[in-house]
Amino acid sequence: MKKLLTILCLLLLSPCSYSEDPPLDIDYSIISKTITNNAVALRERALSDNLSVDIVESLTTEVGPRRMGTEGDKRAISWALEKFKELGFDRVWTEEVLLDRGWVRGEAKAEILSPYPHNIVMTALGYSVGTNGDLVGEIVEFKTFAELEAVPEGNNLKGKIAFVSYSMSDFKPHPSQPSMGGYSEGTKARSRGHVTAAKRGAEALIIRSVGTDSNRYAHTGSGYGYEEGVKKIPAAAVSAPDAILIQNILKRETPVIMKMNMTSEIIGPKKGANIIGEITGREPSDQYLVLGAHMDSWDEGTGALDDGAGVGAMMAAAAFIGQMEKRPKRSLRVLLFAGEEIGFYGVNDYMKKHKGALDKHVLGAEADGGGGRVHTLIPGVGETALLVINEMHKLIAPLGIVLSNNNNAKGGSDMSVLGEAGMPALNFSQNSNDYFKYHHTPNDTFDKIIDEDMRYLTAAYSTIFYLAAEMPINFRH
Ligand SMILES: [Zn+2]
Helix, strand or coil: CHHHHHHHHHHHCCCCCCCCCCCCCCCCCCCCHHHHHHHHHHHHHHHHCCHHHHHHHHHHHHCCCCCCCCHHHHHHHHHHHHHHHHCCCCEEEEEEEEECCEEECCCEEEEEEECCCEEECEEECCCCCCCCCCEEEEEEEECCHHHHHHCCCCCCCCCEEEEECCCHHHCCCCCCCCCHHHHHHHHHHHHHHHHHHHCCCCCEEEEECCCCCCCCCCCCCCCCCCCCCCCCCCEEEECHHHHHHHHHHHHHCCCCEEEEEECCEEECCEEEEEEEEEECCCCCCCCEEEEEEECCCCCCCCCHHHHHHHHHHHHHHHHHHHCCCCCCCCEEEEEEECCCCCCCHHHHHHHHHHHHHHHHEEEEEECCCCCCCEEEEEEECCHHHHHHHHHHHHCCHHHCCEECCCCCCCCCCCHHHHHHCCCCEEEEEECCCCHHHHCCCCCCCHHHCCHHHHHHHHHHHHHHHHHHHHCCCCCCC
16 A cells, blocks of 8 residues: 555655555546546645645734724735735735724723622623623523523513523534534524623623633624614623632522623724635636635634634635646635624625626635644535545545535535525534634634644645536536
8 A cells, every 4th residue: 555655656746745545446437537636736735835824824923813894904904915916816806895883892800799709801792882880780690591581571680790601511412523512502692692681681791701711711702783772781701710600609609799891882884805816717717616714803812713724724725726737627716704703794795796696606615613624524515416526525535534424514604605595515624622712712823723734624625626626517406
C-alpha cells in the first residue's frame, strides 16, 4: 500500500505526506482519472499550505472585532476586497446591506446584594437596552426556556429578574458532536428570553452563558431585537461559574437579590455589505458554486473561530482552485455575509437581490463551525447526483471524513436560507468540541486556531468544490 502511494505521489509530483489511503477505488466512469488526479493534488496542496491560517491571522490582527455596521466592520470590508484581489480572484464586489439599528455595548456590572454578597461576571446580550441606572430585583430561576414560557403572561414576574440556568453541556445527542443540540436549546432563551420574560412582567433577563467552558467570562450573542408593544427589558448572560454560584445561593435561601447596571444603548440604523469574490470558470456559463462564511463577529474577541476560520477556509479553498493550472469549468463564488450574528441580515438581503438567479447557484456550503476538522459530509442533492457525491467523498475520505446516509443538508448557517429555497447544498459537519468554549467571548482569538486542523478543513472544501465545479453535474432535486 505504502509503495503504491509513493508511486502515485511521484506520478502526481505532489507532496503526499498526510493522507494515508490513495483513492484507488474511484469509478473512473463517474470521475475521470485526470480529474481524480487533479483533486488529489489539490487536496495534498491544501494539506501542506497554511494559507487559511494566514488569512485568519491577517483578519484578526489587521481588523479584529467587526460587528455589522461598526468601524471594525468597515475595515473588514476593505480588508476582504484587498485580500480577494491579492489571492487572485477574478471579480470582487460588495452588495450593500442595511441594518435597522446600531448598538453600543457599554459596560455591564452585576452583584448579588443578599443573602450573600458576590460580584457576578456578566455581559450584555447583543442589542439589549441598558438598565438606565441600577436595576435591583429578585432572581427567579427557570431551568429551561420552556419553564419560563410555561409561566402565564401577565404580571407574575413583576419586580423579578428572570434567570434561565440551562447548561448546554447537559445535552449530548451524538458522541462526535456533543454540543450542537445543546447549543440550539441554549439559544432559545438567548434569542427570545427577554421578550418572553417581559411578557410575564419581569424587569430583566439573565441566562447562563451558552457555551461549554467553565471560564469566568460570559458569552454574548443574539441581537434579534424587541417585539413591538412589549416592554424592552435588559438581557444579559452570566459566566458559567457565576450561574452555578447563583444556583447554589438559591438552594440555600431566598429571596436572592441582584443589582445590575448596564449602559448598553440601541442607536440609529447602520450600513454593511456582503462581500463577494469570484474565481471565474473556464467555460462560458452563468452558473456558479457558492462557498459561504460570515464576515461579522461579536465584539469582545477578535472573531477568530467565529467566523474568521470560515472566512480563511473558504477564501483559501477557492484560491487554491483558482491557482490550479486550469480553471475549473464552472465559476466559484465566495460569499462573505454581513450580519449573521444579529439575525441573518446579509443572507436575507442576498436572497432578495438574487431570488431570480437561485437556479444559477449550482451547489452551496458554509463554514461557520470554527477551525476544527470535518468529520461528516452530509449531502442535500438530487437522487441522481448522490452517486457522484459518493465517488467524490472517496477523495476526502483520507481526511477522516465519513459520508452521511442522510440527504437533507441545507448548507449550514447563512447558506441554509438558500438551501431551504431549493439550492443544492452540502454540510461539512465539523468537530466543534472546543468551539463552544470560546465563541462569542473575549477569548475567541487567533491563538485558538490549530494550523493542521485548518488545513484539513480547507482541504475538504477545496477538493469537493473543485470536483463540483469541474464536472457538469446537475445537483438539483
Ligand atoms: Zn458564526
